[in-house]
Amino acid sequence: MDDVIQINLRGTEFLSSSPFVKDFLHTLVTKDSAIIRQNGQIYVDRNPFIFHHILDYYCGGEFHLPKNICPLQAQKEIEFWKIPPKDIPTCCYEVLYNENESQYTAIENLESDLKTQTKQSISPIVTGPQANNCVGRLRYMLLEAHLHPFSTWTGRIWICVLALITITSNITYLFNSDNHFRVPREGLQVLPGNYTFDMSLNDKELVFLRTTREPIKGALEIITNSVLLLDISLKFVITHQKLKFVLNVQNILEIATGIAAYLVFYYDVNLLSMMDGNNLNNFFIVVGVLQGLRVVRSLRLVESTPEMKILKLSLYKSWREFLLLLVVLTSFSLIFGSAIFWMELEEPDTFPNIFVSIWWGIITMTTVGYGDFYPKSSGGYLVAIIAAVFGLMLLAMPITILASNFNSFYNCYKYRKRHLLSK
Structure with missing residues (x-):
């Protein structure tokens, strides 16, 4: 019986001869998480309900959990008794993590460049021989700001600037669609039988034909679009999963939006040389769709928030x-x-x-x-x-x-x- 250790959990006594259990309990005693009583028992103030399963694990067996246990309680006991998550069999995974939590974790893993993955992938740059590399530290800082914008000052500044630029771009787009914020187009050519344009175009299309955007708004649109394209290019440079970044639907739409903004500006400036009465209606539709793509950028402002991830997962x-x-x-x-x-x-x-x-x-x-x-x-x-x-x-x-x-x-x-x- 000298090799048997007596364990007391809130009045429930257990016996074990496992040397791993002895070593772990003595470690708890040194950390003041357990007490050695006068009769030699080791008292641990923990719930005894699943301790039999804890002993199964430390005695060389497998770790399993009963079905009727609270997941939160089981997680706390597993953390206290230092059981690695990798040793929990798949049959007991649903006991610890209900379907909602496991799917929430799954969608986090689907997000590009998670914080844990990012730290692992850039750790050689930050902590290795190149720890003093300014480029490596800058890349790490920018990744943190991009992936978790509300956790660092750099991220907060970055997201605020992007929000201001995105809102400005959208407001400019809205103003450009109103006749009151446009100016008459200079050099509008008079074609033979120009009444055909009045007959084939409605009032809204005639506004875009006879007027153009104000120079200030045009310059503002080019500047905001350039900044947003620079932002998406910077994110591509700093990411470690470039193929996944390029295949992301949101990123594809943003790149298409940036290219479309320049095309719309070019078409608007050179509309007179492109006028063709037969295709003018389709031309306005194509230009309008290209302009409307920019509202997709608004989704970028909320995609980093947990609530947006929850909504995506719910859908x-x-x-x-x-x-x-x-x-x-x-x-x-x-x-x-x-x-x-x-x-x-x-x-x-x-x-x-x-x-x-x-x-x-x-x-x-x-x-x-x-x-x-x-x-x-x-x-x-x-x-x-x-x-x-x-x-x-x-x-x-x-x-x-x-x-x-x-x-x-x-x-x-x-x-x-x-x-x-x-x-």
Whole structure:
């Protein structure tokens, strides 16, 4: 019995002959986390519920957890008894980490250049023989500022400057679309039969044809666009995952936005030499789409926040429900659209074809209700009532699921934050 050590956890006694358990308990005694009593017992003020599983691990077996244990309690005990996470089998992983937390961790791992990955990848630059390399330290500082903008002063300044530049770019774009903030275009050529332009173009298109942006706003747009392109180029230079950076959809859109801004400016300046009455309508549409791309940059301001990650994860987890909503909405819009078309067959002024009635079904079920088409017969009223009520019930289900997922992930995030701060 000399080789057997007696352990007391809040009145529950355990016996073990494992030398690893003895060494670990004596380490706890030296750290004042355990007490040696007069009878030789080692008293540890910990919950005894899972200590049998702790002994299984230290006695050379595997570590397993009961299903009916609280994940938070299990995590605390595992941390106290110094059990490495890598030794926890996959069958017990769901006991420690519920589905929401594991998926929140998964989406963090999907984000490019996580903080842990970044530190590991640049540690040779910062702590190795090149520790005094200014370029390495600068790269590390910029990576920290980019990945965690609210944790350093450099990041806060960086994100504030980008926010100011992005907002200025968007405001300039909005002003350029208003006739009151544009100036008459000089040198507008008079073409033979120029009335054809007035006939083929509407008032909004004529504004862009006859006027141009103010020089100050044009210069401001070029400057802001250049700064934002410089920002995306700097992020590409400092990142260690360049292929992943290039394939990122957000980055692709930002690069396309930067190129489009220069193209729009060039087209606007050289519009007179490009005028062609046959293709002018399509030209304005293309230019308008290119200009509108810049609003995508606004997403960059919030993508680093945990709330945005939670929203992305909630949408990702709810994709099946939204796909089901799309399928069911399409099916019932066909049903209600077909029904109201035949109900209104004797009304010559409503629903000229079944495609319009399907459009009405979608608008009615989504509670938009433009009012451009509406029933006039008793049968049409009945179909409209059923479609509207069914649409309310149909939309409520995926929205509720999305809100529930967001709430679960947000609670998980708050726990993780408290857990990290407690360390």
